[in-house]
Amino acid sequence: MPAGTGLALGIDLGGTAIKVGVVNRAGEILARASRATEAETGPEGVVERIALAVMDALHACGRELSDLDGVGVGTPGICDAARGLVRSSGNLGWKEVPLGRLLSRRLGVPVRLENDANCAAWGEQWCGAARGCDDVILFTLGTGVGGALILGGRLYSGASGWAGELGHIRVMPDGPPCSCGLSGCLETVASAAAMGRAGQEAVAAGRSPAVARIAAAQGGQVDARAVITAAREGDAAAAEILRRAGEYLGQASAMLISALNPALIVVGGGGAYAGGFLLEPMRRVIAEQAMPGPAGVVRVVQAALGNDAGLIGAATSVWR
Numbered sequence: 459m460p461a462g463t464g465l466a467l468g469i470d471l472g473g474t475a476i477k478v479g480v481v482n483r484a485g486e487i488l489a490r491a492s493r494a495t496e497a498e499t500g501p502e503g504v505v506e507r508i509a510l511a512v513m514d515a516l517h518a519c520g521r522e523l524s525d526l527d528g529v530g531v532g533t534p535g536i537c538d539a540a541r542g543l544v545r546s547s548g549n550l551g552w553k554e555v556p557l558g559r560l561l562s563r564r565l566g567v568p569v570r571l572e573n574d575a576n577c578a579a580w581g582e583q584w585c586g587a588a589r590g591c592d593d594v595i596l597f598t599l600g601t602g603v604g605g606a607l608i609l610g611g612r613l614y615s616g617a618s619g620w621a622g623e624l625g626h627i628r629v630m631p632d633g634p635p636c637s638c639g640l641s642g643c644l645e646t647v648a649s650a651a652a653m654g655r656a657g658q659e660a661v662a663a664g665r666s667p668a669v670a671r672i673a674a675a676q677g678g679q680v681d682a683r684a685v686i687t688a689a690r691e692g693d694a695a696a697a698e699i700l701r702r703a704g705e706y707l708g709q710a711s712a713m714l715i716s717a718l719n720p721a722l723i724v725v726g727g728g729g730a731y732a733g734g735f736l737l738e739p740m741r742r743v744i745a746e747q748a749m750p751g752p753a754g755v756v757r758v759v760q761a762a763l764g765n766d767a768g769l770i771g772a773a774t775s776v777w778r
Contacts, residue, residue: 462527467515468773469508469531470574473497473549473601476504478511479766480519480526481773485585487766489519501555509564523567528776530570532577532768533557536619542571545619548637549601570775574768575604575622576613578761580778581771582724583608586762593721595714596761597624597707599682599729602637603645609718625649627710644710648703650682650729656699657685668693686732700735707736708743715748715756726761733760 465488470477476495479487491514493507512529516522523529535547542558544550558571572580579596582588588596592611598604605624607614615621625645626638633642646652658680660666661673668688673680688696711723725737741758748756761767 463525464527465521465525466527466773466776467512467523467529468577468769468771469512469529470577470769470772471495471504471508471531471533471550472574473534476508476511477765477769478508478515479769479773480515480521481770483774483777485581485763485770485774487770489515489521490769491515491518495550497550497552501552501557501560504550505557505560505564508561512565523565526567528570529561529565529567530572530577530772530775531557531561532572532574532772534574537571537573538619539570539572539615542569544571570772572772572775573604573606573622575606576615577769577771577775578604578726578763578767579606579608579613579724579771580774581763581767581769582726582761584770584774586767586770587724587759588722591722593719595624595711595718595720595723597711597723597725597727599648599650599725599727601649601651603643603649604727607718609720624710624714627713629706629709644706648706648710648729650727653682653685653699653703653729653732654680656702657681657688657696660695660699666693666695669696682729683731686729686735689732689735697735700732701739703729703732704736704739705743708740709747711740711758712744712747712753715744715752719752720756723756723758724761725758726763726767730760 479490493511534549536545544555562569588594594608596606603625605622630642634646636643661670673684
């Protein structure tokens, strides 16, 4: 591929959807496409669906693969970026899948592979809320709680690639069981999914007619979006759900701040749309529980790129 075209392809591979975008160096998405993941078809089937989405995006902007500087993929789970290997992904049901090699063979171009939360952090650092910041902690609040650590301007992966699993910091002794085998992990009490479950409990107990009404209007599902909307309308039970989630995030953040001294904590994912309902209690607990020195330096902000952070970050990985 010719170098220096200033365009890269970003692929955000999720458990239910594949999102593809042609991205320039300013982080602008020039064309995009999506397909259902259909993980039940296995790695080869998913690779074929990725390839179809790639061709859709390229066709939309009149480009060819040969016009790009490279291709980057963000994938859920633990991956070995150097080997292009998805080591374990519960969302996809994969273990030891050589996604980089499979996709490179299908597309005929080199492919850069990275964890999806790491890609989101790269995207926010490249052109979002963390632009120009070299010491960043990212939380992503979705089905679980993802995380990424950028320290000294570099992504920190740890000794065996597991660094950044922030959702599995234990914040609630004897708390709910977690998919990782522990209990009381951050993602059991502060993920978007956990907010939705707490909303369901509030509705069942008759404590939140606003959440029930909003959920009914959006198809009957009580999810984080319904809880956040109800909180904005002044619903006390919904606001309490978000406050508790923010406090648990603050508790985990305080530990990380005292250990790592970041300049910035960025909160993204669907749960982050709660804004101040979540971030204010988070900031308060940090002030109470983190060492005063590093706590006085760090800022806590909402992510700027929304659902595009992972796609943009995957594309910009080509230039790193």
